[in-house]
Each structure stands twice: as C-alpha cells, then as structure tokens.
Amino acid sequence: MRRIGVMLMVAAVAAAGCGARATVPTLQPASNTSTETTIDEPVEPIDPAPVSGSTTTSTSDAPSPAPAEPPDVAVDEIDLMLLDIDETLAELDQLLNDAAAALAAEEGEILP
Amino acid sequence: MMMKRLVTAGLAVAILAAVPGVAVAQEAPARPTTEQEATRADRGAEWVETLKSRALEAIEKRLVTIGELEAAVNRSETVAADHAAQLLNELRASAVGLEALAGEIREVEDLARLWALIPKIFEDYRIYAVVAPKVHLVLAADHASSVADRMANVESSLGEALDRLDEAGFDVAEGVKLLTEMDRLVTAGKEQAGSVPDMVLGLTPADYPGSSETLRSAQSVLQSGTGDLRAAGQTAHEIVRFILNVLGGDSTE
Numbered sequence: 001m002r003r004i005g006v007m008l009m010v011a012a013v014a015a016a017g018c019g020a021r022a023t024v025p026t027l028q029p030a031s032n033t034s035t036e037t038t039i040d041e042p043v044e045p046i047d048p049a050p051v052s053g054s055t056t057t058s059t060s061d062a063p064s065p066a067p068a069e070p071p072d073v074a075v076d077e078i079d080l081m082l083l084d085i086d087e088t089l090a091e092l093d094q095l096l097n098d099a100a101a102a103l104a105a106e107e108g109e110i111l112p
Numbered sequence: 113m114m115m116k117r118l119v120t121a122g123l124a125v126a127i128l129a130a131v132p133g134v135a136v137a138q139e140a141p142a143r144p145t146t147e148q149e150a151t152r153a154d155r156g157a158e159w160v161e162t163l164k165s166r167a168l169e170a171i172e173k174r175l176v177t178i179g180e181l182e183a184a185v186n187r188s189e190t191v192a193a194d195h196a197a198q199l200l201n202e203l204r205a206s207a208v209g210l211e212a213l214a215g216e217i218r219e220v221e222d223l224a225r226l227w228a229l230i231p232k233i234f235e236d237y238r239i240y241a242v243v244a245p246k247v248h249l250v251l252a253a254d255h256a257s258s259v260a261d262r263m264a265n266v267e268s269s270l271g272e273a274l275d276r277l278d279e280a281g282f283d284v285a286e287g288v289k290l291l292t293e294m295d296r297l298v299t300a301g302k303e304q305a306g307s308v309p310d311m312v313l314g315l316t317p318a319d320y321p322g323s324s325e326t327l328r329s330a331q332s333v334l335q336s337g338t339g340d341l342r343a344a345g346q347t348a349h350e351i352v353r354f355i356l357n358v359l360g361g362d363s364t365e
Contacts, residue, residue, distance in 0.1 A: 072276075075352060075355055078270060082266060084262065092252065096334065101248075102248045103245045
C-alpha cells in the first residue's frame with residue numbers, strides 16, 4: 001500500500017515536470033517578438049504584442065508599449081512631397097544662377 | 113648803299129623761293145588727285161560696311177537671345193499666366209523692332225545715318241541690361257512662389273500628422289515648435305519672392321541705367337526669400353524625423 005502511494009507521488013511529480021517543460025518553448029518567442037520574426041513562428045499567440053502600423057523598421061526590444069495605438073500617419077507621402085520640394089529647390093537654384101548670369105552680362109560694344 | 117640793296121634783293125629771292133613751296137604744301141589736301149579721292153571713298157565705304165556688319169551681328173545676337181528668353185518663358189511650368197503674357201509681348205515687340213532696325217541698317221549707305229542708327233540697338237531695347245535680367249528674375253521669383261505653395265501643402269500634412277499624434281497621447285511639443293518655425297519661413301519666403309515681379313516687370317529700356325540698381329535689389333530680395341524657403345525645407349525634414357522618432361517609440365510620454 002505504501003509502495004503504491006510512493007509510485008503515485010512520483011508519477012504526479014513527473015507529470016507536473018512534463019507540464020512545466022511543455023510551456024517553456026511557448027514563452028521564449030513571445031519575449032523576443034519582433035516584426036521580422038513573428039510571421040515565421042508557428043507559435044500560439046498567447047500574449048500578442050501590439051503591432052505598430054507605422055513604417056518604422058526597428059520595433060524590437062520595446063518592452064514598454066506606447067501610451068496609445070500609434071495613429072495612421074502618412075509619413076511616406078510626406079517624404080515624397082519633400083523629395084519633390086528638394087527637386088524644385090534645385091531647379092530654383094538653377095534659375096537664380098541664370099538670373100545672376102543675366103545681371104552680369106553687358107550690352108557690349110560695336111564701335112571699334 | 114649798293115651793298116645794302118644787294119642784301120635786300122638776296123633776302124627777297126630767298127623768301128620767294130621758300131613761299132611757293134609752303135603754298136603748295138598747304139594746298140595739297142584741298143586739291144586731291146582722283147586716286148586719293150578714290151582711296152578715301154573706298155575707305156569710307158569699307159568703314160560703313162564694317163559698321164553695318166557689326167551692327168547686324170549685334171542685332172542677330174539679340175534676336176537669338178530673345179528667342180531663348182521666349183523659350184524659357186514658354187517652358188516654365190510655374191510662371192504666372194499674366195507675367196508670361198506680359199514678358200512674351202515685350203519680347204515679341206523687341207524682336208519686331210530690332211528686325212525693322214536691321215532692315216534700315218542694311219539699306220543705309222552714308223556713315224552719318226548709320227552712326228545715328230547704331231545706338232538704337234542699345235538704347236531702344238536694352239536686351240542685356242534690362243530685358244534678359246528682368247525675364248530671368250520673374251521666372252525665378254514665380255518658381256520660388258510655387259515652391260512656397262508646395263511647402264504650404266507639406267506644412268498642412270505635417271500639421272495633420274502632429275495633430276493625430278497629439279490626439280493619440282504623444283508629446284508633439286517639439287514638432288509643433290518646428291512647424292511654427294517652418295510656417296514663418298514659408299510665409300517670409302513667399303512674401304519676398306512674390307514682391308520681385310512687381311519690382312521689375314515695369315522696367316523699360318528707358319529706365320536704364322537706374323534699372324540696374326532695381327534689378328540688383330530684386331535679385332537680393334529673391335535670394336533672401338529663397339534662403340528662407342530652403343531653411344523651411346530643412347525644417348520640414350526635421351519634422352518628419354521627429355514624427356518617425358515618435359512612431360518608433362523614442363519620443364513618447
């Protein structure tokens with residue numbers, strides 16, 4: 001009877017150990033979640049981290065979440081507008097150079 | 113007494129011998145030979161042809177410049193329609209006038225008439241002293257105004273982005289400060305660029321040489337306005353970097 005009791009305790013401890021081991025792999029990916037790796041990880045989303053909707057590249061190692069969901073800001077569009085403005089500023093520089101050259105020009109002389 | 117007479121006669125002979133020579137020497141230019149006259153006429157005709165050739169070259173050079181200026185106005189996507197119309201009208205009138213002047217110069221034969229026509233190439237048109245700088249300054253100023261308008265659009269988009277971040281609970285004080293500075297620069301740049309056409313469009317060849325000072329002042333105003341717009345562009349880039357930092361979690365509360 002005592003042997004049966006000891007065997008049951010060993011079995012219970014073993015079962016508890018197996019359960020603990022089974023949970024460890026699921027925690028590891030969650031703690032290292034990043035936008036680059038979560039797509040390929042076939043892990044249950046136990047505690048899904050908030051995913052940023054922005055176009056930023058580095059979101060790893062961000063333990064403290066933002067105070068609110070980041071709004072949808074069209075930074076790419078603004079970047080394109082700025083590139084366009086940079087080009088028009090370069091054109092403006094050329095026009096200013098043309099004007100400076102015109103101001104430096106003289107009527108010239110005909111009479112020898 | 114006899115001796116005295118001889119001396120007087122000798123002096124008289126000497127004077128008579130000398131005077132005819134002087135007289136001939138003085139009369140020579142007044143009575144040229146036909147050969148000399150022909151040479152002088154040839155030289156005069158040659159001189160007229162040289163002057164005519166140089167004058168026509170100068171007109172042709174100006175007509176080419178006018179063509180280039182017309183092309184620049186037509187090519188511009190940012191010049192204001194009324195400015196373009198005024199500049200093109202003035203350029204066409206200058207071209208027509210210079211072509212008519214070239215016709216007169218081709219036909220003239222006497223030096224005095226040619227001498228009177230040549231200064232008109234400069235004084236009546238001032239293509240290089242007034243017209244060309246005026247056209248280039250107006251084109252550049254209108255382009256700068258267009259850049260200012262585009263920057264105002266970017267400013268608006270950046271303002272909306274900062275508003276959204278603010279509503280979402282992010283600290284955007286630094287971004288708003290930058291946006292205020294950008295607005296100041298865009299406004300200043302637009303005002304300065306916008307004042308340039310009014311400064312120079314009314315200039316005519318008759319305003320020369322005072323026009324040169326006005327043109328240089330306009331150029332200075334435009335350079336200052338362009339500097340403001342360039343600084344506004346840099347500030348816009350800073351605001352974008354600020355927003356990216358906020359979205360990346362670096363600048364959140």
